[in-house]
Amino acid sequence: MPVLEISDLITAVDPRSGRRLPVSRGEVIRRLDEAGDARAARIVAGLPVDRDGLLDPCAVDSLxxxxxxxxxxxxxxxxxxxxxxxxxxxxxxxxxxxxxxxxxxxxxxxxxxxxxxxxxxxxxxxxxxxxxxxxxxxxxxxxxxxxxxxxxxxxxxxxxxxxxxxxxxxxxxxxxxxxxxxxxxxxxxxxxxxxxxxxxxxxxxxxxxxxxxxxxxxxxxxxxxxxxxxxxxxxxxxxxxxxxxxxxxxxxxxxxxxxxxxxxxxxxxxxxxxxxxxxxxxxxxxxxxxxxxxxxxxxxxxxxxxxxxx
Missing domain, CATH: 3.40.50.150 (Vaccinia Virus protein VP39)
Structure with missing residues (x-):
């Protein structure tokens, strides 16, 4: 199974424009679960999200x-x-x-x-x-x-x-x-x-x-x-x-x-x-x-x- 780093998954940026892209906490957890990394999935599950389930960019930046x-x-x-x-x-x-x-x-x-x-x-x-x-x-x-x-x-x-x-x-x-x-x-x-x-x-x-x-x-x-x-x-x-x-x-x-x-x-x-x-x-x-x-x-x-x- 692939080894994933949480920091690579909780932020997304357009490589050309540098524009910040929204990240779904559920999608990140799904990828980590598929990789067999339950511990990482639990860490991400504790990060704050908005009403749409998107990770709070300010909280992610601070972290x-x-x-x-x-x-x-x-x-x-x-x-x-x-x-x-x-x-x-x-x-x-x-x-x-x-x-x-x-x-x-x-x-x-x-x-x-x-x-x-x-x-x-x-x-x-x-x-x-x-x-x-x-x-x-x-x-x-x-x-x-x-x-x-x-x-x-x-x-x-x-x-x-x-x-x-x-x-x-x-x-x-x-x-x-x-x-x-x-x-x-x-x-x-x-x-x-x-x-x-x-x-x-x-x-x-x-x-x-x-x-x-x-x-x-x-x-x-x-x-x-x-x-x-x-x-x-x-x-x-x-x-x-x-x-x-x-x-x-x-x-x-x-x-x-x-x-x-x-x-x-x-x-x-x-x-x-x-x-x-x-x-x-x-x-x-x-x-x-x-x-x-x-x-x-x-x-x-x-x-x-x-x-x-x-």
Missing amino acids: LVGVHAELQRLSEELRIGDRLLHLLDPLFRAIRESSGPGPYRLVDVGCGLGYAVRWLAATHALGPDVELVGVDLDAALVAEADRLARAEALDCHFVHGNAFDLPEAATVYISTGVLHHFRGPALTEFFRSQAASPALAFCHFDIAATSLAPIGAWIFHRARMRHPLGRHDGVASARRAHSDETLLRAADVPGITPLLYEPRGAANPFCTTLRPIIGVRPQLEDPFRRSLGRAARRLFDADHLVGRSR
């Missing part, structure tokens, strides 16, 4: 903002900012070497409350020639991300919409905890959209599909998340994590060289929670490897991954 605030604390504990910078710093150095002076633009796809973008802005880690933009289809999350950035006086901004429909293209796309939301052909299309853009590279962190991931997610979210929805979706996310092979196949699109950093077979499963898939234009691969230095040994393409698994 999701609260859950994402707790997710931000997890990001802080997992040092997501440092992990991103470990790869983004050499990546932008390679871009400057091969493409000349900026300005450049980093776009965070599905930014949520914008923790990654705000961390990069607060640390000034990538330099003044990199514009920092967060994009999400959820208007409430974008509004809260923008409020937090203004309160912290950070030089970054957030956009409600589709990250691949921005008037100004990205130089580098990033995301954290987004890839597992795309299934089947949609995952390949996600990478194709980036390959079809003028972007030079992407760096997407997601849950590593290890045998310990669901257990670790249960322990971590039980200890850190207060709302049952956050606890449920944290474990569901780990169960939906893509294998290294799936990610490399999906990212193998024309014009992009896909690389995994510290794939499952090359890392300690007790320490590996997230790992990134990186895509670069072919002319950028050698400068990127040089910029990484000794850490380049942790990069694997599809051929090296297969060879290691034999």
Whole structure:
């Protein structure tokens, strides 16, 4: 049976216009029951609705903002900012070497409350020639991300919409905890959209599909998340994590060289929670490897991954 996340079901947005669509609580419960997830169905049954049985959008927004605030604390504990910078710093150095002076633009796809973008802005880690933009289809999350950035006086901004429909293209796309939301052909299309853009590279962190991931997610979210929805979706996310092979196949699109950093077979499963898939234009691969230095040994393409698994 498919593993579903409640947060994916209780909001619906037109991907082109960004317009909020009504969601029937009964329909969500039906889908969860069909997936054999009675616990998730009970959680949704407790959410408020109007007289037509449609979920109250204000209550849903408040709930999701609260859950994402707790997710931000997890990001802080997992040092997501440092992990991103470990790869983004050499990546932008390679871009400057091969493409000349900026300005450049980093776009965070599905930014949520914008923790990654705000961390990069607060640390000034990538330099003044990199514009920092967060994009999400959820208007409430974008509004809260923008409020937090203004309160912290950070030089970054957030956009409600589709990250691949921005008037100004990205130089580098990033995301954290987004890839597992795309299934089947949609995952390949996600990478194709980036390959079809003028972007030079992407760096997407997601849950590593290890045998310990669901257990670790249960322990971590039980200890850190207060709302049952956050606890449920944290474990569901780990169960939906893509294998290294799936990610490399999906990212193998024309014009992009896909690389995994510290794939499952090359890392300690007790320490590996997230790992990134990186895509670069072919002319950028050698400068990127040089910029990484000794850490380049942790990069694997599809051929090296297969060879290691034999």
